Amino acid sequence: MSSATAPILITGAAQRVGLHCARRLLEDGHPVIATYRTERPGVQVLRDLGAVVLFADFSSETGILAFIEQLKQHTDQLRAIVHNASAWMTEAPGNESAAFNAMFGVHMLAPYLINLHGAELLLRSTPADIVHISDDVTRKGSARHIAYCATKAGLESLTLSFAAKFAPAIKVNGIAPALLLFNPEDDAAYRAKALAKSALGIEPGSEVIYQSLRYLLDNPYVTGTTLTVNGGRHVK
C-alpha cells in the first residue's frame, strides 16, 4: 500500500477538533481511521464520508489494548497517527485518583501503547508521522486542572522520547493549543476572560489545528517539535 493510500489514524474524532481534522484529511484524499467513545452525530458523518470508525475507550489498559487489536484487524499500514482524544477534567474532590487515572490513560498510556504497538504499521509508510495534541497550559501549570496539565506535560515528554526512538523512519511532533473552541456551557464572563489571555484575543476554531497538522505531515525536516498555537498567550 503506498503512503498515499495508507490510512491516517485520528483518535477522539466524534466531535469538535478531531471531527474537523478527520473531515479535512478525507477532503485532502487521505483514508481515515477514526476512533470514538460516544456515538455522536459526527460519527455517522465520518461513516458516510467513507472513514473507518472504531470504538475506543482509552481510560484503561484493557480498553487501549482492545483497540490496538481492533486496529490491526482493519489495516496493516498507517501513514500517520494523530493522538487527539482528551478529557478536560478538573480535580474531582473525593474522586481525585479516578480522574487522574482516566486522564493518564487517555493522554499518556494510550499514546504510549498505540505508538509502541503501532510503529510496525507506520514503518510500512514513507513518510510516516505521529502527532500528539497537548495544551499550551503545560508552559506554566494550572491550579484548576492539575492532573489534566500534568498528563498533557507527560504527553509532550513522549513527543521527545518517541522522536528520538523512531527517527529517521517516523517523525514525531506535537501541537500545543490554547483556547480553540468554547464549550456550550462557557458563560459570557468565562469567554471574555479566556479571550483576554491571548495577544490576538480570538476563538480561532479547529482549522488552526488542521493547518498545524498539515504542516507537520508535509514537512520532512521537523521532528521532536511541539508547535505552540496559542494566540500569543506567552507574550501577553
Ligand SMILES: NC(=O)C1=CN([C@@H]2O[C@H](COP(=O)(O)OP(=O)(O)OC[C@H]3O[C@@H](n4cnc5c(N)ncnc54)[C@H](OP(=O)(O)O)[C@@H]3O)[C@@H](O)[C@H]2O)C=CC1
Ligand atoms: N478545545 C480547546 O479549546 C482546546 C483543546 N485542546 C486539545 O485539543 C484536542 C481537541 O480538543 P477538543 O476537540 O475540544 O476535545 P474534546 O473535549 O471534544 O474531546 C475529544 C474527544 O476525546 C474523546 N475522549 C475523551 N476521553 C476519552 C477516553 N478515555 N477514551 C477515548 N476517547 C476519549 C471524547 O469522546 P466522547 O465523545 O465520548 O466524549 C471526545 O469526543 C484535545 O486533545 C484537547 O485537549 C487544547 C487546548 C484548547
Ligand SMILES: Nc1nc2c(c(=O)[nH]1)N=C([C@H](O)[C@@H](O)CO)CN2
Ligand atoms: N479535551 C479538551 N481539552 C481542552 C478543552 C476541551 O474543550 N477539551 N478546552 C480547553 C479550554 O479551551 C482552554 O484552553 C481555555 O479555557 C483546554 N483543553
